[in-house]
Amino acid sequence: MAGSERIKIMKVLTKIIDEIDELRENEDYDYPAKKNLNQCRQKLWIMHQSILSAELDERIAITKAKTKSLAKIAQDLKAADERLNGVAEKISQAAKAVDKLVEMTKKSVELAATVAKLATTLKT
Amino acid sequence: MKLLLQCKIVFVSLLLVSGCASLTETQMKSISTFSHNYSKLALTPGNIIRSNIEVQYLDHRLTVNQDRLPDLDKIRNKACATGCDSLTEMYNELVEYKELQDAHVRAAQALDAILKPIENYIVLLGSVADTDYNEGLSENSQALASSLNAALSEIPQNITSAQNAINAGAAKTTAENVFMAKDDIAKASSYLGTITYWLGKAYVRQQQTKALKIAVTASDPAISTIIDDLVGILDIYTDEKSSIRTIAQYKKYKPIIKQITTEKTLKLRNTIGSAGLTESSYNEGLTSETEIKIKLAISEGVATKKALEAFKKAHNSLALSLQKDPSGENGKVKYADFLDSAQTMIEEMKEVREFQKKLEEALLKEKDKK
Numbered sequence: 001m002a003g004s005e006r007i008k009i010m011k012v013l014t015k016i017i018d019e020i021d022e023l024r025e026n027e028d029y030d031y032p033a034k035k036n037l038n039q040c041r042q043k044l045w046i047m048h049q050s051i052l053s054a055e056l057d058e059r060i061a062i063t064k065a066k067t068k069s070l071a072k073i074a075q076d077l078k079a080a081d082e083r084l085n086g087v088a089e090k091i092s093q094a095a096k097a098v099d100k101l102v103e104m105t106k107k108s109v110e111l112a113a114t115v116a117k118l119a120t121t122l123k124t
Numbered sequence: 125m126k127l128l129l130q131c132k133i134v135f136v137s138l139l140l141v142s143g144c145a146s147l148t149e150t151q152m153k154s155i156s157t158f159s160h161n162y163s164k165l166a167l168t169p170g171n172i173i174r175s176n177i178e179v180q181y182l183d184h185r186l187t188v189n190q191d192r193l194p195d196l197d198k199i200r201n202k203a204c205a206t207g208c209d210s211l212t213e214m215y216n217e218l219v220e221y222k223e224l225q226d227a228h229v230r231a232a233q234a235l236d237a238i239l240k241p242i243e244n245y246i247v248l249l250g251s252v253a254d255t256d257y258n259e260g261l262s263e264n265s266q267a268l269a270s271s272l273n274a275a276l277s278e279i280p281q282n283i284t285s286a287q288n289a290i291n292a293g294a295a296k297t298t299a300e301n302v303f304m305a306k307d308d309i310a311k312a313s314s315y316l317g318t319i320t321y322w323l324g325k326a327y328v329r330q331q332q333t334k335a336l337k338i339a340v341t342a343s344d345p346a347i348s349t350i351i352d353d354l355v356g357i358l359d360i361y362t363d364e365k366s367s368i369r370t371i372a373q374y375k376k377y378k379p380i381i382k383q384i385t386t387e388k389t390l391k392l393r394n395t396i397g398s399a400g401l402t403e404s405s406y407n408e409g410l411t412s413e414t415e416i417k418i419k420l421a422i423s424e425g426v427a428t429k430k431a432l433e434a435f436k437k438a439h440n441s442l443a444l445s446l447q448k449d450p451s452g453e454n455g456k457v458k459y460a461d462f463l464d465s466a467q468t469m470i471e472e473m474k475e476v477r478e479f480q481k482k483l484e485e486a487l488l489k490e491k492d493k494k
Contacts, residue, residue: 007368010368010369011367011368013369014367014368014369015367017369018369042217045180046217046220046221046224048369049180049224049228050224052228052360052368052370053224053227053228053231055360056173056228056231056235056357057227057231059353059356059357060231060234060235060238060357062353063238063350063353063354063357064234064237064238066346066349066350066353067238067240067241067242067346067350068241069342069343069346070241070242070244070245070343070346070347070350071241071244073245073339073342073343073346074241074244074245074248076335076338076339077245077248077249077251077252077335077339078248080252080331080335080338080339081248081251081252081335083331083335084252084328084331084332084335087324087327087328087331088324088328091324
């Protein structure tokens, strides 16, 4: 049953239930008559609630299906998050690499200084 | 050579991306705050269905006490043993009510669960927009700059002897070369830390913007239809004009008949009392406590709808601002819309929270009474 049809039926049932409620208040009706009205109302109410439940189930299932695309996007975002953390890590590695480079250069300068010292000694 | 190559690759890639349009730090922070605010308050659209169940069952003779779920079959068998057909019929009805009640409870849980994927997505969006990456970057570049300075501070001491050699006029060329090398390193090092930081920051920002743009643009149509669906479901319960008898029309609920106070009913009362069932507001109709709860549930439903709509609008403005150049004029206008809607969302959510709190208090009060 389509959603719009369910809504139409629920509207009709609501109207009937409301009418019954009014009849129930009529003092002229005797107990058996009211009892019958009540039984009728109960059945209609169960029908109404069943239709409402079906309508909810269908709408929720449709909406739930739409959330699947969000799950995929969330996965991609998680990957991007990890990638960005990786970038920070790479920069950290670059910093360490430059650190080593400076250390090597420092040693080269020391070596050059030693060579210069040696050259001075040799000349004198 | 390997080290030099590693550095070169990182810096060249950083240079290549540094010129692309990115979100500003303030924009990033506001996306992060938006995410934080959304995920802080768990919306429970299912509450309105739960409250509706309560109202619907007021119309009926019996309600299954959810705290003391009875073994309905046992009761039915007991009723059958007494040979009382009408009792059996009532028990059968009770079973039917219970099944319906359970179906609606499941629907309420499913409705709440629909928001979970949105929440997960928003939390991740906030995580990507978080400025923590740049803070880490700052730490790294600071570490780099300090290590460079430490290394360079040692060099002059080590080449004092070379300076002496120059003063002595000996091996001048070699010693001058040493100083030239030292000067070059000193110049490079003074900028290296700063360059690493700024380029790294630009690169990270650009990558963040790219990731956010892809995610927000792709998810916006889905978010929009999901919210529309949820609002449509909430409308069933909160719109008085819907003419579908739900909680919204609670004022129409009238006390149930008083006629069935016969011997059979008394028997039934005794039986159900011993089986852990409670009579609902039998002969009472709407009590003032129930009416308060209903009003709060409807208000919460209406506020939830507004909060969801504000969230949808904020997300849509964010998507539009990211589709344009975020730093361009159009992007800025859409970004301002995003901030406005995000603020509205926060206010609506505060309202939802207030109603939730009041509802919780009302329920606790009722529990204490029992």
